[in-house]
Amino acid sequence: MEYTGPRLTQKQGDLRYENCHYTYLFGLRNTTRVIDGHGIAAFINHSCDPNCETDEIEGRVWILARRNIKAAEELTYDYNLYDGDFDAPCHCGAKTCRATMYDPELTAAQERKSRRKRK
Numbered sequence: 001m002e003y004t005g006p007r008l009t010q011k012q013g014d015l016r017y018e019n020c021h022y023t024y025l026f027g028l029r030n031t032t033r034v035i036d037g038h039g040i041a042a043f044i045n046h047s048c049d050p051n052c053e054t055d056e057i058e059g060r061v062w063i064l065a066r067r068n069i070k071a072a073e074e075l076t077y078d079y080n081l082y083d084g085d086f087d088a089p090c091h092c093g094a095k096t097c098r099a100t101m102y103d104p105e106l107t108a109a110q111e112r113k114s115r116r117k118r119k
């Protein structure tokens with residue numbers, strides 16, 4: 001499935017979701033443009049142990065199966081959030097749930113930074 005929607009600048013996207021506690025903005029590599037996927041993509045939830053993954057191919061974002069998916073199984077991918085002023089707790093129920101929808105490397109970096117600040 002392709003993650004489609006209007007392509008906006010990051011600033012336009014931020015303004016569009018300024019007072020929302022959620023966004024459907026998908027950041028693209030090597031550009032400040034984002035895709036506002038407020039549409040079919042909104043039905044794909046986050047999981048820390050997802051059955052799908054995203055890939056950007058020639059400027060288009062695809063949600064691809066990581067493994068065989070059973071009929072009626074919910075499609076999920078790891079949001080790997082990297083930008084936001086809000087908490088994004090995860091309750092996906094996976095054994096490997098990290099309790100946040102933020103990127104695990106970013107989360108680790110923030111924890112290191114937070115520990116450094118406390119010293």
Ligand SMILES: [Zn+2]
Pocket residue numbers: 047048049090091092093094096097098099100
């Ligand atoms: Zn989780």
